[in-house]
Amino acid sequence: MAPPEENNLSKLLTSSVSGTSFLIAIQVFSRLFTFVANQLVLHTLSPAILGVATQLELYLISILYFSRESIRVAIQKQPLELHFDAHTAKKKQNDATKAPSSGDAARQSALSSQTVVNMSYLSLGLGIPLALTFAGFYVRFAAEEVSQTPFYRISVAITAVSSLLELSVEPIFAAVQQHMLYKKRAAVEMSAALVKSLVVCGCFTWASWTGYTIGILPFALGHLCYSCTLVFGYIQVTRDVRKQWRFSLLLSRLKSRDQSRYVADTFSCRLLSLSANSFFQSIIKHILTQGDAIILAAMTSLEDQGIYSLACNYGGLVARLLFQPIEESSRILFSSLLNSSESTTSTKAINAAKAHLVDILRGYGMMSALVLPLGPHLVPQMLNALGGHRWGSPVVTSLVSLYCYYIPFLAFNGIIEAFVSGAATPSELRTQTGWMGVFSACFAFAAYFFLRVAHLGAHGLVYANIVNMAVRILWGIHFIRSYMLRNSIKMPWAEFGLRPYTYVAGVGMSLGLTWHGAFGFGIREILKSGAVATGYALLV
Template sequence: MSQPTEARMGNMLASSATGTTFLIMIQLASRIFTFASNQLILRTLSPIVLGIAAQLELYQVTILYFSRESIRLAIQRQPLTPVSAPSLDSKENSKTDATNSLDQLAVSSQSVVNVSYLSLCLGLPFTILVTSLYQYFAPTQAADTPFFQASVAVTGLASLLELCIEPFFAVIQQRMWYEKRAAVEMPAAFLRSLVTCSSFLFASRINQPAGALPFALGHLSYSIALICGYCWTMLRGADERRFTFILKKIRSSNSSEYLWGRFPRHLMSLAASVFVQSLVKHLLTQGDAMMLAAMSTLEDQGIYSLAANYGGLVARIIFQPLEESSRNLFSTLLSPDDQGKRNATQVRAAKKHLIDILRAYQLLSVLIFPLGPLMVPQVLGLLGGRQWASTKVGDLLSLYCYYIPFLAFNGITEAFVSSAANPKEIRNQTVWMGAFSTCYALAAYLFLEVGSMGAYGLVLANIVNMAVRTLWSYSFIRTYLHRHGDGIRISEVSMRPITFIVGAIATTIVAKKGILEPSGGIMPAILFSGVYGLLVLYMEKRYVAEQLAKVRQVISSRSKRTKSE
């Protein structure tokens, strides 16, 4: 590996690691704020209102997903053009190379800015369509709650406002300016929690039922804070940039064959393919909420919402940032050159990054499987009070712990697929997504209707859904790496067999041993968790030591680069 390539790879990995840290900070801060505000209002909040809030969130997520997801995935396939090494022949040539590199960077950024405006164009009709459908099909129990129509209207407005930040977000993702994103999104998350909590407390003080309106006001305040924050952060220093955040024609002789008006044609083609896939994928991603909304009461939806929010904390705080930063890194490493070929060194680097994360997820899974169901009943009563401290909620949260690892593995493998697949392969994946939708719907019907398992059956159906999607993605990854002169074996990915055996034994002990039940007290559970955690880390000490060494190396590289800048 040449020194320029090695330096570039080191910079990308350091930026990805730093970006993951900032993304985790964003999720952690957001969850802490949300958790704190929920604890203040949870004891006075009925499951019915929480169920309506879950429907409003699904309503907003649907608008945002269909409006921007395909555009964002396409934009990630437009990495920054790497800066060429300056020529040593003369200072004049060096200045020319630097100017050309800056022009290429500007063209690349202007391309993603232009494409990002399509999200807002899609957002307006989708908001009108989804709002009309939701208001028409809303259950009577929800429609009769106070301020229901106002809550829907405010949430729809918040969705449109949030789409206005897409030009800023596109540049931040492309240039990996995650610290700027953290500086904007963390205060916005705090404001959302503050507004939601304050609205509920004010309504309670004046003895006026507010329904789900405080949640809608929280969404609106979050969108406004994002707009203000990104404008303040990204519009400063406009004179120094060679691109603008408005729709502008791209002028580049080197890229003219790829342009269509103001939009790169290859990005538009990819966005169209991903958009068709997103129609099916959204049914799988949000299928649990849709199934609950169609087949269960608002109270059951509220209970499931609580389980999903608490049970998904690990997924949102750790797995989601890792998936997002890894997708960005994979898109950069696996992007083809001018001849349409991929660099073998970068493909190996992407494979190594994927293997490291898969092994880390296995380690966390071995810890989560026995310790999650063990600790959930111990803390649930402290968090939600008597209204939520029921066996039904505790058992559902315990079962949800088994779902989290499947969610994590599916997220990282699909991140690799979305970064590596060409439009034809994406269309092929869309066909398989249709098969997965059928599989998921069948499993949900069997568990919910035939088995009458309620929310428990929905979690089991989600596990089936994530398992089949992960298997397909892993099959694609094996084929892709083999096609590019490398392969991936189970032995490269898997932990030591003894670790899995110990994990299975610990899970059996937790399920069968009476002393570890809530009646046995929290101290035996804490003692068991500590001993088991140390045992697992000891058995995987070689892998843990390797990862710690990599972290120190990345930190050192980042520190040296910061000093040089």
């Protein structure tokens, strides 16, 4: 019979793989719905309207991120199940004759779920003042070109309501995440994405048929329908779960007569401390993540914002479909394996986390070997087929081509920061927050240089983002290697590198395609480019 520790590791790894599959499914289907809807309205949508819609989405993302991100990170970093298991194991070790009964385990599980639910209500408490503050800012200080967009003010108000509705499901979401109910989450979020896409597409189609100008109202209605579907869906799918684990979705006092009440109270204090540490870090991280959108909104025209938004949507499609689910599930896995609440972490758990990290880094390396040589040269054909001649201009084409070089940086930074989030202690998180300030300064300096000095426009923002990701990746690798050395585990660079022949093939393909030039748009050129890409992929 395998030791309990190995069984736990196996269970965690299996859950992580299953969770990643469902999270990828969420992204694939939701982005597929969004992509199809965008393609249906893109030919009738002006870059200026798309630019205002980008600002509206930034408004929504900012409210959600500042309200819930730090609390989510704290809950993921300290899984309650592991904490209660450790407490029970310690009691077993001190008194082998007093094994916990099934009733004790059920009460501990109910307390853990209720603690997570209660903590998640902080997101709604933070969201209400943030939504009101940001709404006033977006209405009062909007540029004249933006404020004159049809239905702009009512769209801001609808989006504020949407954000609060989405935050109201955080207690349910936290319980779903804690019990790893990824299948139920996938069903709800895919349904919400479908409803949102149908509403946006339907509104623009109706406006096109009737000749009515509705501005950005369809995007706001899409956000509202998405939030309403989340609320209804999560309540329905967790009905049986609430009965099974015996917790309430409302704020409830923790009632218990045994020591588990003390454990829950102690853990609540720890979650509050971690949330406070993560909140200040999330502010800087949000600026780094959404810095390009903020700078664009402040320094460029609506048309430029719309073109850059299109480039990010197409260029970052792979990042949202694949990288984001892997990063999210890996963060949960790393937090479980490298639980910093315990005094010591087993070598087997660290080796399991290292193996998972190395496998993903090698996979991202293979992806980079394909994207970097092929992506920039295949983009013109893709844009011509998807967006038509209106969006297939040389400016958009060159911007999306440049974005292909940014994708690998997004991938590596995401998984490295997921490991850091799971392994770092509260003091190390505060140190990382300080370094995030340095990264913000690097990004600001790079953006100023590429925008003001070099006058590269939206292209300069892509270069600035690459610089930003590069310094964050270097710091993250340094942290990981230091963490491994502290635990007497070596992690050489060659362990997650590719074979030399792969690098040679990549450089050769890049030089060959540069010499050949851009592919045409005819059937023969499309078949030719497809044959080249397939042959190179098989070679790699």
